[in-house]
Amino acid sequence: DTEVTQTPKHLVMGMTNKKSLKCEQHMGHRAMYWYKQKAKKPPELMFVYSYEKLSINESVPSRFSPECPNSSLLNLHLHALQPEDSALYLCASSQPPLSGTGASGASYNEQFFGPGTRLTVL
Amino acid sequence: TQLLEQSPQFLSIQEGENLTVYCNSSSVFSSLQWYRQEPGEGPVLLVTVVTGGEVKKLKRLTFQFGDARKDSSLHITAAQPGDTGLYLCAGVYAGNNRKLIWGLGTSLAVNP
Numbered sequence: 001d002t003e004v005t006q007t008p009k010h011l012v013m014g015m016t017n018k019k020s021l022k023c024e025q026h027m028g029h030r031a032m033y034w035y036k037q038k039a040k041k042p043p044e045l046m047f048v049y050s051y052e053k054l055s056i057n058e059s060v061p062s063r064f065s066p067e068c069p070n071s072s073l074l075n076l077h078l079h080a081l082q083p084e085d086s087a088l089y090l091c092a093s094s095q096p097p098l099s100g101t102g103a104s105g106a107s108y109n110e111q112f113f114g115p116g117t118r119l120t121v122l
Numbered sequence: 123t124q125l126l127e128q129s130p131q132f133l134s135i136q137e138g139e140n141l142t143v144y145c146n147s148s149s150v151f152s153s154l155q156w157y158r159q160e161p162g163e164g165p166v167l168l169v170t171v172v173t174g175g176e177v178k179k180l181k182r183l184t185f186q187f188g189d190a191r192k193d194s195s196l197h198i199t200a201a202q203p204g205d206t207g208l209y210l211c212a213g214v215y216a217g218n219n220r221k222l223i224w225g226l227g228t229s230l231a232v233n234p
Binding site for chain 1: 153157162214222229
């Protein structure tokens with residue numbers, strides 16, 4: 001059983017729709033991530049939140065808008081998407097990586113993923 | 123430029139065969155992780171290796187981190203159909219630990 005949950009499991013939307021993806025983690029982690037993944041490719045990082053603050057935006061188009069209401073929740077708001085945005089959207093969590101090196105597991109950025117939301121944009 | 127080269131990209135074998143997947147870089151990583159992903163699911167962390175020369179075993183899976191911490195391998199003994207999936211290596215680059223650097227993945231099919 002995963003301790004990172006994502007809803008919905010599947011989503012079909014038109015290019016003019018507004019929808020949201022939701023992620024919740026119960027692991028006490030303070031870093032959360034959004035990834036986009038195409039079939040048989042590695043996940044592509046979109047956003048990173050650390051201690052509820054946006055710390056990385058990988059030049060993602062503004063039609064994707066992340067939100068982190070609290071340390072357990074992460075949302076991705078979608079608006080005016082394109083068909084090429086169809087993909088598996090993955091949420092992950094980890095302990096925030098420590099700056100520099102260290103013996104703590106937090107510096108290893110071990111990430112725990114949810115099952116994903118399969119998004120289809122028509 | 124791909125920081126982590128993973129090979130082979132695709133592998134189709136018969137049940138009972140052994141296989142090795144490689145993850146190589148010209149850069150030093152402070153740690154390297156292996157994930158396994160089944161279709162329609164998220165990646166699942168299998169192991170993290172952090173010390174040069176380290177070997178870790180997980181049942182029929184053996185993971186090794188190179189002495190110089192620039193490469194890693196995953197060896198599966200007597201593969202089973204349940205091992206089918208996408209295997210991904212991901213590293214924490216010594217220069218930036220805020221995000222993982224991903225290999226391109228190895229899609230493994232184990233046929234009964």
